Amino acid sequence: xxxxxxxxxxxxxxxxxxxxxxxxxxxxxxxxxxxxxxxxxxxxxxxxxxxxxxxxxxxxxxxxxxxxxxxxxxxxxxxxxxxxxxxxxxxxxxxxxxxxxxxxxxxxxxxxxxxxxxxxxxxxxxxxxxxxxxxxxxxxxxxxxxxxxxxxxxxxxxxxxxxxxxxxxxxxxxxxxxxxxxxxxxxxxxxxxxxxxxxxxxxxxxxxxxxxxxxxxxxxxxxxxxxxxxxxxxxxxxxxxxxxxxxxxxxxxxxxxxxxxxxxxxxxxxxxxxxxxxxxxxxxxxxxxxxxxxxxxxxxxxxxxxxxxxxxxxxxxxxxxxxxxxxxxx
Amino acid sequence: xxxxxxxxxxxxxxxxxxxxxxxxxxxxxxxxxxxxxxxxxxxxxxxxxxxxxxxxxxxxxxxxxxxxxxxxxxxxxxxxxxxxxxxxxxxxxxxxxxxxxxxxxxxxxxxxxxxxxxxxxxxxxxxxxxxxxxxxxxxxxxxxxxxxxxxxxxxxxxxxxxxxxxxxxxxxxxxxxxxxxxxxxxxxxxxxx
Numbered sequence: 001x002x003x004x005x006x007x008x009x010x011x012x013x014x015x016x017x018x019x020x021x022x023x024x025x026x027x028x029x030x031x032x033x034x035x036x037x038x039x040x041x042x043x044x045x046x047x048x049x050x051x052x053x054x055x056x057x058x059x060x061x062x063x064x065x066x067x068x069x070x071x072x073x074x075x076x077x078x079x080x081x082x083x084x085x086x087x088x089x090x091x092x093x094x095x096x097x098x099x100x101x102x103x104x105x106x107x108x109x110x111x112x113x114x115x116x117x118x119x120x121x122x123x124x125x126x127x128x129x130x131x132x133x134x135x136x137x138x139x140x141x142x143x144x145x146x147x148x149x150x151x152x153x154x155x156x157x158x159x160x161x162x163x164x165x166x167x168x169x170x171x172x173x174x175x176x177x178x179x180x181x182x183x184x185x186x187x188x189x190x191x192x193x194x195x196x197x198x199x200x201x202x203x204x205x206x207x208x209x210x211x212x213x214x215x216x217x218x219x220x221x222x223x224x225x226x227x228x229x230x231x232x233x234x235x236x237x238x239x240x241x242x243x244x245x246x247x248x249x250x251x252x253x254x255x256x257x258x259x260x261x262x263x264x265x266x267x268x269x270x271x272x273x274x275x276x277x278x279x280x281x282x283x284x285x286x287x288x289x290x291x292x293x294x295x296x297x298x299x300x301x302x303x304x305x306x307x308x309x310x311x312x313x314x315x316x317x318x319x320x321x322x323x324x325x326x327x328x329x330x
Numbered sequence: 331x332x333x334x335x336x337x338x339x340x341x342x343x344x345x346x347x348x349x350x351x352x353x354x355x356x357x358x359x360x361x362x363x364x365x366x367x368x369x370x371x372x373x374x375x376x377x378x379x380x381x382x383x384x385x386x387x388x389x390x391x392x393x394x395x396x397x398x399x400x401x402x403x404x405x406x407x408x409x410x411x412x413x414x415x416x417x418x419x420x421x422x423x424x425x426x427x428x429x430x431x432x433x434x435x436x437x438x439x440x441x442x443x444x445x446x447x448x449x450x451x452x453x454x455x456x457x458x459x460x461x462x463x464x465x466x467x468x469x470x471x472x473x474x475x476x477x478x479x480x481x482x483x484x485x486x487x488x489x490x491x492x493x494x495x496x497x498x499x500x501x502x503x504x505x506x507x508x509x510x511x512x513x514x515x516x517x518x519x520x521x522x523x
Contacts, residue, residue: 053365075406077365078365079369079405080406080407082403082404082405082409083410084402106496107448107495107496108405108406108409108410111407111411111447112409112410115401139501144501145498196363196365198355198365199368203359203363203364216499218362219363220500
């Protein structure tokens with residue numbers, strides 16, 4: 001393992017210290033491993049809190065700021081944050097109008113956020129939860145933990161961040177978050193495994209000529225192994241999987257997301273293939289985003305997210321945002 | 331079990347978790363995200379610190395403190411699950427010295443807490459698969475039998491397909507790998523024996 005670290009145990013705390021140094025407009029709580037909007041809590045605004053294991057940067061700490069999250073809690077690498085930290089983030093975000101938790105569907109995240117929501121309720125803070133479960137690679141049945149939350153998390157956070165900024169009620173913000181999730185599907189392919197600092201070696205063995213199809217953002221293996229093939233075929237496979245699970249035509253927000261170890265050259269190439277395929281399926285790419293947004297440390301690979309958008313979602317997507325990881329309209 | 335024995339049990343768990351952390355992480359890398367060993371090691375190290383100088387009057391005090399510390403330090407799924415289990419056990423043991431039968435009841439309460447929070451059924455390839463036979467064996471034959479039962483059950487999870495937790499995302503591909511949660515449960519019962 002070759003990484004820019006001092007001690008595998010202190011990676012998250014030291015990365016947050018660096019984030020604080022680079023972004024003085026944000027506040028960092030090192031004890032609870034939180035990133036907080038500088039002017040939080042914003043009086044009368046529904047607060048938005050998200051979080052999860054670290055290693056997916058810029059998600060979530062990089063999406064704290066005007067028009068997006070009020071606070072984010074960073075767990076250890078690939079490990080959900082603890083209830084105390086989520087509660088501290090919830091308190092920091094509460095401007096009196098309640099707080100929305102954006103939770104990716106993983107057992108650990110769900111359990112810890114549930115516990116934190118209960119604790120916040122005991123303190124008189126109203127909490128609503130939006131569960132993001134966009135990964136269509138997972139069979140959504142009562143016999144599994146359900147679909148994972150992946151790339152759509154960014155779209156949910158951006159859209160509801162804008163809505164909350166306009167002063168919408170907690171209930172409306174939550175309802176919109178659920179609608180965006182419902183309209184979104186994602187699918188990922190990995191070419192290498194991620195190496196967590198604690199483990200020091202790749203999470204799984206993947207031969208040079210194989211790819212992991214339907215992989216999750218923690219490097220947990222996916223649906224199946226397959227021989228690495230041309231980018232055009234990989235793009236087709238991703239689009240087909242998403243549209244089969246979330247069929248729709250018309251306008252869409254398309255996110256082609258890098259998992260951390262793939263250069264933009266390849267991501268743009270892959271995006272070009274996706275755009276061509278979508279045009280043939282009567283899907284108009286109304287907005288697009290290409291880059292590393294919901295990563296998996298150093299994993300080479302990409303995820304595709306398609307959100308079937310309406311006028312309101314597009315309007316909120318276009319609204320101003322100022323965060324380390326996403327910034328426009330200002 | 332008295333207060334000192336409860337402390338000794340937790341210390342033994344901390345030691346075995348530290349020694350086996352790499353094994354747990356390796357098992358978790360195969361079907362999860364590879365953090366189970368590191369998480370439990372960090373959690374029980376924090377428990378060890380929390381119990382130093384902590385004034386415990388009952389067996390329950392030790393276990394409740396253990397549970398609360400795990401919840402606030404571990405994260406992931408194992409933090410809330412093991413944390414709630416130890417807290418539930420602790421709440422039932424309200425005297426300085428508890429009988430074997432009372433401890434068996436406490437183990438039952440711990441298992442119930444895990445099942446309530448995680449929603450796993452027997453056969454889902456989770457820590458429940460090791461807890462269930464371990465508690466039953468403890469009631470019939472005591473701690474040594476409980477440890478053996480948990481170890482056998484943990485090994486038997488290898489042939490199961492995961493239906494809860496992160497391994498469930500793998501579907502059939504989870505078959506052939508021993509469940510890390512059931513394995514750490516076996517460590518906890520071995521430390522009791």
